[in-house]
Amino acid sequence: MAVVVVADIAAGSSVGLLPMTALGPAFAGLAGGWRRTALVGLLAVAVCCGLGIYDGLFEERRGFTAVASVVGVTVAALTAAIARQRREAELASVRSIAEVAQRVLLRPVPRSAGHLRVAVSYTSAVAEARIGGDLYEVVASPAGVRVIIGDVQGKGLAAVEIAAAILGAFREAAYDEPDLRGVGERIQRTAERTVDAEKFVTAVIAEIRPGAGATVMNYGHPAPMLVAADGGVSFPEPPEYAVPLGLGTGLTDSPTPFPVPMEPGDQMLLYTDGVTETRNKAGNFYPLEKSAPLLRAADPDEALEALRTDLVQHAGEPLHDDAAMLLLRYRDRTAPGGPGSASHDQ
Structure with missing residues (x-):
């Protein structure tokens, strides 16, 4: 003026x-x-x-x-x-x-669960979004530490509703069921009631017990990455592949639980396909196996943040799919911050 x-x-x-x-x-x-x-x-x-x-x-x-x-x-x-x-x-x-929905659906996981140290990372593909179709949870049950990570096909409120139902079933079954197969059957029944014909859910559930390694069930989900204490990297595959949850097959196509050796100093990374399917401008997928050395940081949260930062830098732009990562680190009971250390168990 x-x-x-x-x-x-x-x-x-x-x-x-x-x-x-x-x-x-x-x-x-x-x-x-x-x-x-x-x-x-x-x-x-x-x-x-x-x-x-x-x-x-x-x-x-x-x-x-x-x-x-x-x-x-x-x-x-x-x-x-x-x-x-x-x-x-x-x-x-x-x-x-x-x-509020985020705190209910994807509540903060404990930094310490039994003999494990835990870190989680969730990067949404939608600007300013807090929740989506990816899901994860960690429960320290009497049978051991039980975890789930999954990915609902599709996006929007329908995917969030399905994720909430699957997580609710897992949280209840993780405490009640004596073995991992029972947990999986409870989740399958919930998926059959909740997931419509146009969607499905890929998931991995695992049970880790001290001295007994891990037991894993894979519902058509990317294999977890196991990083050994000596730096070796492997992707434990199931003996037989099972279809994702919600495809109407009932309990007749349940995955077979299979053991995964996990010892002190080892760590397991569970993730969704938003991580491995992230491409850079040249069209190359994110090299997760080559990025495993980023997980050597002493603090699991810092290690996972380094991996997430590297993922975003690889993309060079906002991610096109949600990316969830759950890091489970088998800690030495005699090391500082072990189960006997109260400073890390809060």
């Missing part, structure tokens, strides 16, 4: 710059609140009237037309500002509900 005033005085009344003072309330309505828009609008009307008197435009219709234009734009800007503020308030409410 200051530029309009200077230009009008310099150019004279013949140019007709008075209506351009309406740019002030127009831009204020885009960025500011309704009070600020109203103040800028009043200032614009005052400036327009002042220039009109200076130019002698109120002796003809041009002056009144210019003032009417500024008043009209101010009213429109006020309406837009009020509507925008209401939408922003509704969005803030929705985000608050989403944060």
Whole structure:
């Protein structure tokens, strides 16, 4: 508006710059609140009237037309500002509900579970999204530490609903069932009731007991990555592949539990396909096996964060799919921060 005033005085009344003072309330309505828009609008009307008197435009219709234009734009800007503020308030409410849903669905995993140290990372493919179709959980049960990681096919609220049902079934079964096969059967029954014909869920469930290694069941999910204490990397494959959950096969196509050796100093990374299917600009998939040395950091959270950062840098842009990672580190009971160390068990 200051530029309009200077230009009008310099150019004279013949140019007709008075209506351009309406740019002030127009831009204020885009960025500011309704009070600020109203103040800028009043200032614009005052400036327009002042220039009109200076130019002698109120002796003809041009002056009144210019003032009417500024008043009209101010009213429109006020309406837009009020509507925008209401939408922003509704969005803030929705985000608050989403944060509560996140804490219920993907609640923070314990840093310590039995003889394991645990770290988790979740990167959403949707900007500012908190939850999606990826799921994970860690439960320290009487039978050992039981974990699940899974990926619901598709996105949106339907995927979130299915993920919530699968997690609810796992959390209950992990405490109740004496063996891992029973946990898997409970999850399968829930999937058959919950997952519709157009979706499915890939998942890995595992049970890790001290001195007995891990037992794994794989429902069509990427194989976990086992990093040995000496740096060796392997991807334990099931003896027979099973179909994902929710494809209508019932319990007749359950995966066979298979053992995975896991000793002190070893660590297991469970992940969703959003990790291994991330491509860089050249079209190359993320080299997870070559990135295993990033997990050598003493703190598992720092190790997993280094891996997540490397994944994002490999993509060079926002991820196109959700990426969840769950790191389980078999710790030495005699090492600082072991089960007898209270500082890491809180």
